[in-house]
Amino acid sequence: MRGSRPGITCIAGMGAILLLAQVMSGFLAVPARDVPRETAIGRVAQPESGMEWWVLGATGAGGLLSWGRRRRLHSAIDLPHQPVKAPLDAERRTAELLGRHIRNTPLAVVELDYSRGPVGVISTWSGQAQRIFGWTEQEVLGRSLDEIGLVHEADQARRHAAYQAIRDDGLSSVELTARTWTRDRRLLHCTAHISVARRPDGAIDTILMFIEDVTARIAIQAEITHLAHHDALTGLANRTLFHDRLRQALNRARRDSDKVALMLIDVDSFKQVNDTHGHACGDALLLDIAQKLSSTVRETDSPARLGGDEFALVQVGISHDSAAQLLANRLIAVLAQPFYWEGLLVERSCSIGVAIFPGHGGSDEALLRAADVALYRAKAAGRNRFVVYSKELDEDLTRNRSLQAKLAAALERRELELVYQPILSLPQGEVLAMEALCRWRGADGSWIPPSSFLPLAESCGLIKHLGEWVLRTACAQGVAWAAAGRPLVVAVNLSLPELLRPDLVPLVREALDESGLAPGLLQLELTERVIGNPARAAFVNRLHDLSALGVRIAIDDFGTGHFPLAELASFPFDLLKIDAAMADEGDRAGRPGGIAQGIVRLADSLGKQVVAEKVETGKQLDRLAAIGCHAAQGFFLHPPLPPGDVPFRPVAAV
Structure with a gap:
């Protein structure tokens, strides 16, 4: 341009440098009233605003000020060719401050020049741009973004859509978030704050981008989104x-x-x-x-x-x-x-x-x-x-839920009852103990079988309250029998959920203390399936503690194969309960006594007792007595009885 000096940038109207100067707090171009006339080398008039701007004599030394080395004007400017009369300290200070701001900003500053054609080429590449993306200024100046492969392929459509909005819709600023590549092919997420400078005819002159690396922020947002879902x-x-x-x-x-x-x-x-x-x-x-x-x-x-x-x-x-x-x-x-x-x-x-x-x-x-x-x-x-x-399952569930609600109400109103089945010595027939069995009479007077409501109580959590009530009631009944001159062992069944209660031992101790029942008159029964459960490690110590209190422990349904015999000697128990049918199986196999006799001998060797339950015939009873079984119970001997009907004399059937 006529009258321009090497290394000095002049701007017509609101060109890119003037716009940048405003963004960077006005260090490059300032109103005339703030600058002594003798420090300026050129004047720019803005008729539409009535303001007058002085262009300082700042020569670029890299970064943004390098624009001065290649900028050209698009309209005539009155710029007299005259020597600078005053020292250039103000110009140098302005250039130094602007360069310092550019160096300190965490944003990459990139300018694209469209003065030579429809494809913008990189005309400014700040030091932070080099640190973020890896390319040096010498490697990128004069090249397009596509030539260096900056924008990720999958986001090219978004980038072109933003450029089209700038070009066709006359937008002066746009924000775009896209994935970008670094020189060593690392993937970044970046947000570009884009500003547009146009020529008087409206065509794009330059595009200035302040680019922020938001990779860490995107990763945190992605992690938060992932954790939320x-x-x-x-x-x-x-x-x-x-x-x-x-x-x-x-x-x-x-x-x-x-x-x-x-x-x-x-x-x-x-x-x-x-x-x-x-x-x-x-x-x-x-x-x-x-x-x-x-x-x-x-x-x-x-x-x-x-x-x-x-x-x-x-x-x-x-x-x-x-x-x-x-x-x-x-x-x-x-x-x-x-x-x-x-x-x-x-x-x-x-x-x-x-x-x-x-x-x-x-x-x-x-x-x-x-x-x-x-x-x-x-x-x-x-x-x-x-x-x-299936639809039938719905009907069953409705019945079960109704039964559950009724069971909860029956527990609250104390509508359940305990009956007691005698356990008799063999062959004498003396009553040794009474097993407490829970019974529930429905509102219509009919009995609801335990097989219907006990599994339901376990599955819905009511077994905790039901078990406590049975334990306390049975202990109280044992004290009543002892007070009547007939101290009998009272047997109470424990389910797996009850055994897993951390407060089981304190609960039993409390029931004994409240009722006054001697610990030796309480027998807790648990099935072999329960003690064979892998969860036994969680409750076996509690059984040792209960045994130490003097409470008797019985293993019910023994012989079903759920508990390893190798652990039996170290397990805290006082007696084994077997199904009387085991004696019948031995006879059918041609081995009188069979498994039942083997269990009796095993118990004898350990100093324990065996009780046969579910005795249904006199023949079974005779076989059990013949193999040395210590006691028996079943409907053949006595059905469950109300607490007041318990026999105190030997039973004649034995």
Whole structure:
């Protein structure tokens, strides 16, 4: 330009440098009133604003001021060629301050020059741009963003859309977040704050970008989003994401006339694992289940952890109900595979409830309810199995829930009763003990069998309150018999949930203290299946503590094979209870006494006693007496009796 000096930048109207000067607090170009006339080398007039600007004699030394080396004017400016009369201290200070701001900003400053054509080339590349992206100024000046491959391929469309909005819609500023590459091909997430300077005819002159590396922020946001929708322990979808995926699957199935299977998966006896092996083992078990679940299903299916020991699965794209049944059966087998914790085998299994859209429910809520009903039946039927929903299950669940509510009310109103079945010595027939059995008379006067309400009490948690009531009532009755001159051992059955209670020993001690019953007159009975449970490590010490109190311990249903005989000698027990039918099995096999006689001999060697229960015939009784069985009980000898009808004399049938 005529009259310009080397290394000096002049601007017509609101050019790029003047705009940058305003952004950078006005260090490059300042109103005339703030600068002595003799320090200026040029003047720019803005008729539309009535302001007059002095252009300082600042020569670029890299960074933004390098623009002075190549800028050209697009309109005439009155710039007299005259020597600078005053020292150039102000100009140098301005350049120094601006350079300092550019160096200190955490943003990369990049300018694209469009004065030579429709494709912008890099005309400014700050030191921070080099630090963020890796390219030096010498490597990028005069090249386009495409030539250095800055913007990620997948985000090129967004970048071009932003440029089109600038070019065609006349936008003066735009913000764009996109993925970018570094020189060594690392992927970054960046936000560019874009400002546009135009020529008088409206064409783009330069585009100035202040670019922020937001990779860390994006990663944190992604982690927060992931945690909001995924389970922290297993990494599976959580309840929120699961419901969203279920609704999406149902929408697709409606559109495609397809089927969707929903499976609710519950880990059997998970509390026992935690109580026996600790929560670290429980977490490891849940993680293993999640991994097996994910590896068994297809990528299109959606496994999730709903919380605690509850998992779920959405199986999509099935045409027949049998596909869901095949997968459920496979999951039952896979999730029952051995799991080891610190060298110990931890037995585990799962129960699964299956519901299929659209037959079992037309909405996500209906399908979830149907799957929950099926899961309830699977657990009630013995666990380690799957059940597919049917309308009959709904009716059963309604009855069970009604029974549960009635049982809770009966407990509160003390409507349950205890009856006592005599345990008689052999062969004398003397009454040695009385086993307490719970009975419940319904509102219509009919008896509700224990097989109906006891498992229900265990499954719904009422067994805690029911067990406490039985224990306290039986202890009180034992004291009443002793006061009447006939001290009898009173036997009380304990379920697994009761044995797992941390306060079991204090509860028993409290019942004895309140009633005044001698500890030797209380007998606690637990089945071999219960003591054979892997959770026994959680309660065996409590049994030792109870035995130390003087309370008698009986192992019921002995001989079923659930408890290792090698541990019997160290286990705290006083007597074994067997099924009287064992004596019959020995006779059928041609071995009089059979297994029953072997158990009696085993007990004798350990100094313990054997009681045969469920005696139904005189022949059974004779066989049991012949093999040396110590005592017996059953309907043949005596049915359960109200507490006031207990016989104090030997029973004639013996």
